Amino acid sequence: MGEDLHSFVQKHDDLQFKDNGKVHVITTGHDCPPRLEAVKEYLQSFKYKRAVELRGHDFSQYEPFIVQHKKKKGKLYSVLTGHTLNQLPSEVKAEIEGRRYKRAFAEYQEIEKKMEAKEEARKAKKEKRLAALAARGEGDGTTGDGDEDMGVADFDESDEDDEGEEEEDEEMEAAGEEEDEDRLRGKALARASFEQREKDRKEAFISKHVPKSLQGAALRQTEEKEEEDSEEEEEEEESMEEEDEDEGEDEEDEEEEEEEEEDASPPPPVEKHVEGKGNKVSLQSRQANQKAAPTPHQVDKKQNQRNGGTERKPFGEGERSAAGGKAAQRDPVKQKKQDSSKGSSAFLKGKKVNKGPGGKRLV
Structure with missing residues (x-):
């Protein structure tokens, strides 16, 4: 068994023996017990495979779109999609594609x-x-002595101000x-x-x-x-833009028509002032008052004067009172009570009423 472990470590470049006899993994820094099964099991683990996959891989090449996560250590963050990724080239590749x-x-x-x-x-x-x-x-x-020979133009403060304003703009x-x-x-x-x-x-x-x-x-x-929803939204936006353009054109046409009407309308009439007893009254306002139609109140007042001063009753008041009287006469219950009371009083008037003890009436 020991010979098998030694031969396995010698064949694998990522393994080496330590002084205490354990097997050291160079990529992860893990120390395995000196057993062949334990070493093989660790080499098949997810941690070791991930470390081998990440060995020599630079994730900074995906910046600025994929960066290190600010809160989660050992994670990556996609700025464009908002995904949180593991530090695996396979996951990064799937995200980019x-x-x-x-x-x-x-x-x-x-x-x-x-x-x-x-x-x-x-x-x-x-x-x-x-x-x-x-x-x-x-x-x-200009060419001449001094600065003029060097081709230097005269200094102009207005030119400098214009340049400063243009630079600020x-x-x-x-x-x-x-x-x-x-x-x-x-x-x-x-x-x-x-x-x-x-x-x-x-x-x-x-x-x-x-x-x-x-x-x-x-x-x-x-x-x-x-x-489908995104396509519908795009179509709605296009239709809204077309409607806005049409409304703008209609408003411009209306404004042009209003301006034409204002230009074609006659000028306002000139008021003529007539001197009276210390005040001035416009002839135009006097003519307008004379030609104005009478109000309903004025019509009612004239009608009352023609009828001899009698006031005009509201519409339907007389009809309601007459209808109420007819309804009272036609009520069968009230009519029956009235007839019975009249008959009993007539019967008692023709006879003598005898009263017994206690004031009770005896018929």
Whole structure:
């Protein structure tokens, strides 16, 4: 057995014997007992395989999109998708080849292209301005003694002020562009992380409530539904933009029509003032008062005067009183009570009433 262990250690470059007789693993620094079964078992363990896989692998090549996790030691973090990864090249490769990572990376590249185009335009503008300043300085320079022989133009404070203002404007524009770019980049990253969290939540729900044989189909259905929803959202956004454009055109047309109507409308009439007993009354207001239609109150007042001063009753008041009297006469219960009371009183009037002891009436 000892010979087998010695031969196994000699064949394996990652193993060596220590002074105490144990077998030392160079990659992990682990010491195994001097038994062949124990050494083979450790070499087949996940810890050793992971250490061998990580040996000589540099994860910094994936930065800035995959970085070290801030809170979890020994983990990696995907900035584009929000995934927490183990420090395994296989997991990192699967993350990079994933659909969500590729989509977020494409959005990031689009933003970078826009930033580069803006930076190139800014540099071209700056070079053009410097060339114009140089040409103006050469045109002002003259040949002669002293500084003029060297081609140095006269110093002009207004030129320096203009240059300072232009530089400040360019700095402000660059700062605004950087803020917009940071905002777009953060928006893209936030969107990618939100989508990844939603995906993780759905996958956890499916793995918990759906049988294993149907989990793949359920995941495919959810992905298809998400794609359909994203297409519908894009169509809605396009339709909203078209509606906004149409509304803007309609508003412009309405404003143009209003301006045309205002231009075509006649000028306001000129008021003519007539002098009276110390005050001035406009002729236009007097004519408007004369031509104004009478109010309902004025009509009622004239009608009452024609009827001899009698006040006009509200509509339906007389009808309600008459209807109430007829209803009282036609009530059978009241009519019966009235008839019975009249008959009994007439009967008692014709006869003598005898009263017994206690004041009771005897008929």
